[in-house]
Amino acid sequence: MGIKRFHYARDVEEALSLLAAYEGRGALLAGGVDLARGLAPEVEGLIDVTTAGLAGISADGGGLRVGATTTLEAIRRSQEAQGYLGGFLAKVMGHVATLPLRNMATLGGAVVSAHPWADIPTALVALGAEAVWQNEELTEKASVEELYRRPFRAIFRRALLTEVRFPAWDGAFAFEKVARNAGDIALINCACGLGLDGEGKIAWARVAIGATPHRAKRLTAVEDFLTDEAPSEELWAEAAHKMKTEVEVGDDMRASAEWRRSAAAAIVRRALDRAAKGVTGDA
Amino acid sequence: MLKIYFELNGEPMYVEIKPGEMLLDLLRRLGMKSVKEGCRTGECGACTVLLDGKPVRSCLTFAAKIKGHRVTTLEGLGSPANPHPLQEAFLETGAVQCGFCTPGMILVAYDLLSRNPDPTPEEVREAITGNLCRCTGYVKIVEAVLLAAKRRREGVWR
Ligand SMILES: Cc1cc2nc3c(=O)[nH]c(=O)nc-3n(C[C@H](O)[C@H](O)[C@H](O)COP(=O)(O)OP(=O)(O)OC[C@H]3O[C@@H](n4cnc5c(N)ncnc54)[C@H](O)[C@@H]3O)c2cc1C
Ligand code: FES
Ligand code: FES
Numbered sequence: 001m002g003i004k005r006f007h008y009a010r011d012v013e014e015a016l017s018l019l020a021a022y023e024g025r026g027a028l029l030a031g032g033v034d035l036a037r038g039l040a041p042e043v044e045g046l047i048d049v050t051t052a053g054l055a056g057i058s059a060d061g062g063g064l065r066v067g068a069t070t071t072l073e074a075i076r077r078s079q080e081a082q083g084y085l086g087g088f089l090a091k092v093m094g095h096v097a098t099l100p101l102r103n104m105a106t107l108g109g110a111v112v113s114a115h116p117w118a119d120i121p122t123a124l125v126a127l128g129a130e131a132v133w134q135n136e137e138l139t140e141k142a143s144v145e146e147l148y149r150r151p152f153r154a155i156f157r158r159a160l161l162t163e164v165r166f167p168a169w170d171g172a173f174a175f176e177k178v179a180r181n182a183g184d185i186a187l188i189n190c191a192c193g194l195g196l197d198g199e200g201k202i203a204w205a206r207v208a209i210g211a212t213p214h215r216a217k218r219l220t221a222v223e224d225f226l227t228d229e230a231p232s233e234e235l236w237a238e239a240a241h242k243m244k245t246e247v248e249v250g251d252d253m254r255a256s257a258e259w260r261r262s263a264a265a266a267i268v269r270r271a272l273d274r275a276a277k278g279v280t281g282d283a
Numbered sequence: 284m285l286k287i288y289f290e291l292n293g294e295p296m297y298v299e300i301k302p303g304e305m306l307l308d309l310l311r312r313l314g315m316k317s318v319k320e321g322c323r324t325g326e327c328g329a330c331t332v333l334l335d336g337k338p339v340r341s342c343l344t345f346a347a348k349i350k351g352h353r354v355t356t357l358e359g360l361g362s363p364a365n366p367h368p369l370q371e372a373f374l375e376t377g378a379v380q381c382g383f384c385t386p387g388m389i390l391v392a393y394d395l396l397s398r399n400p401d402p403t404p405e406e407v408r409e410a411i412t413g414n415l416c417r418c419t420g421y422v423k424i425v426e427a428v429l430l431a432a433k434r435r436r437e438g439v440w441r
Contacts, residue, residue: 003303006285006347029345036305036343037324046302048348073337098413100331100338100391183326183412 004044008051015160016136018047028160030069031104033097034113050106054162057081062168064089068108068161072096072120075107084166085127086278088173092123092191095175098183108161111144114152114215117185117254119177121148122210125218126173126191129166135159148215171195171204172278176267186211187255188263192271194231194279202226207272209243209264213252221246222268231276240269287350291315292359306332306341306349310356317357317386321415328414331387332356338394357386360393368439369393369431378427380418387414392428396435404429 009015019026026045029035035046054067057080064084066075075081076093084090096102096110096119110120111131124144132141135158142150144164173193177186193206205226210216222242229235249260284299291313300309307330310318321327323342330342333355361367366374369389379385388411395402395410402410407428408421416424434440 003301006302006345008347008350031343032345032348033325033340033343036345039303046345046347048345050348097325098328099394099410100328100340100413101325101343103334103337104339104343181412182409 002044003039003046005046007045007047009047009049011052012054012134012160012162015047015049015052016134016158018045019158019160020136022047024157028156030106030109031071033101033105034109049108049160054108055106059083060165064166066107066164066166068111068163069106071103072105072107072110073099073102076102085169085173088175089123089127089166092119092175095119095177095189107164111147111164112152112156112161114148115185116213116215117211118216119175119186119189119210122189122208122216123173123175123191124164125210125216126193126206126208127166127169128206129164131161132163132165133159133161141165145218169193169195172275173206174271174274174278176271176274178263178267188212188260188267190264190267190271192268192275194226194272194275196231196279200230202229202231207239207243207268209247209268212247212249212260212264213254214248214250217248219243219246226272231279233273236269236272236276239272240265243268285347287347289349289351290353292355300346302347304346306344306346306354309346310341310354315356315358319383319386321383326413326415327384328387328391328411329384331390331414333390333394336394336397338391355390357389360389367441368434369396369427372431372434373424373427376423376427376430378419378423384414384416384418388416388424392431395428396432400432400436402428402432 022045027043029046029048050069054069056067057078058065059080072093076090081090129144131147175191177189188211190209195203197203205223207219207222225242244265247264249257251257285302288297319329321329325340325343331338332341335353361370373379407425
């Protein structure tokens with residue numbers, strides 16, 4: 001069929017009206033990094049949402065709000081993102097693709113395309129980030145983790161993701177990715193966060209793993225195991241062992257399940273150690 | 284069809300495009316043959332151009348998106364008669380073999396030097412991560428960018 005029309009949406013309402021009017025033959029376009037690589041044959045109309053005024057980053061208490069069409073590179077360089085959790089989110093963006101792609105790709109596009117091998121969903125799930133979206137009737141929100149348990153592809157056939165909200169955390173996070181080279185996609189990735197109580201014990205832990213090769217998931221068994229314990233090298237080793245027994249892994253063309261199981265344990269150990277050093281100010 | 288206004292290498296342009304046309308195809312159609320098609324999947328970097336001064340992949344950019352914006356291709360930096368200092372540095376250090384990757388490499392290097400006038404070899408390697416070269420082994424390309432950076436600091440630039 002091919003693309004017959006290109007629309008520059010001036011606001012959310014216009015984008016949603018157009019999307020509804022196309023009855024499945026229209027597609028929302030952000031950076032296009034994903035869309036241009038695999039345009040469905042039925043798509044006749046492209047609705048550019050980067051013109052709808054959604055881009056922007058703002059500090060929100062100790063948290064962060066990022067408009068859906070903000071590019072990954074804009075996040076990486078922003079003062080606000082660098083001030084959030086010691087620049088954790090900004091650093092994660094530095095692991096994603098390469099600069100020219102980060103100048104195009106948007107956070108909203110990354111949340112909606114939700115590749116199982118992608119890095120951003122892993123970080124967002126660990127952080128408890130909340131997605132906000134709008135359809136013709138209402139505005140909804142849910143944690144990204146919860147969103148991925150729903151039929152989110154169907155949701156975004158008639159809705160526009162407008163914003164991602166990142167909560168404040170009293171603690172630190174670290175991200176780890178194993179890839180064949182700096183610009184490649186992950187063979188496995190993880191994001192871990194820790195907070196300490198007044199006695200130096202772990203008050204909360206967040207452990208998310210992605211590219212297993214399934215989409216990012218939290219491992220609450222590992223989080224529970226860590227909670228109320230005192231941070232130590234031994235504890236990270238035991239948590240890594242727990243990860244090894246709990247993580248669901250699979251084979252694909254890039255890596256075997258067995259390799260992923262060992263690698264998952266190794267990177268979680270590293271990320272926990274780095275997060276703990278971030279908490280105590282050693283890193 | 285769709286009519287768009289944009290600026291190409293400093294010149295105003297008003298062109299008719301197909302609504303699903305990619306920037307790569309538009310630029311080549313307009314004679315900008317420095318813009319190469321390698322993979323069309325965003326991975327090789329041969330199609331890189333500057334959009335409002337920032338490197339992007341023209342193979343994944345819908346041409347309609349450049350309406351009202353500035354596009355720079357290698358033709359906008361220099362010509363055989365009047366080469367840009369980066370082009371001269373690439374030639375002098377032997378950083379060009381078949382030349383297919385060169386336009387993309389020079390444009391990402393141009394962006395790097397505009398942000399960081401004194402990059403380390405590691406920073407140059409990081410900047411060219413997304414641009415593949417099948418010929419040179421990258422060593423000479425890194426040397427070329429460092430040489431151009433030195434000349435830029437000495438005032439040889441435009
Ligand atoms: C070569 C390459 C390497 C990559 N490497 C990595 C990597 O290392 N790590 C990583 O995490 N990711 C990686 N990615 C994935 C990349 O991060 C995503 O493809 C990108 O963020 C998508 O964003 P976009 O704005 O370009 O989306 P688009 O391509 O414009 O859109 C993608 C999908 O989301 C929909 N959409 C976009 N915005 C919205 C919105 N606001 N509301 C509702 N629906 C919307 C579109 O309709 C489409 O279905 C890579 C991609 C490529 C091509
Ligand atoms: S042709 Fe665009 S990145 Fe390869
Ligand atoms: S010189 Fe041939 S690809 Fe780089």
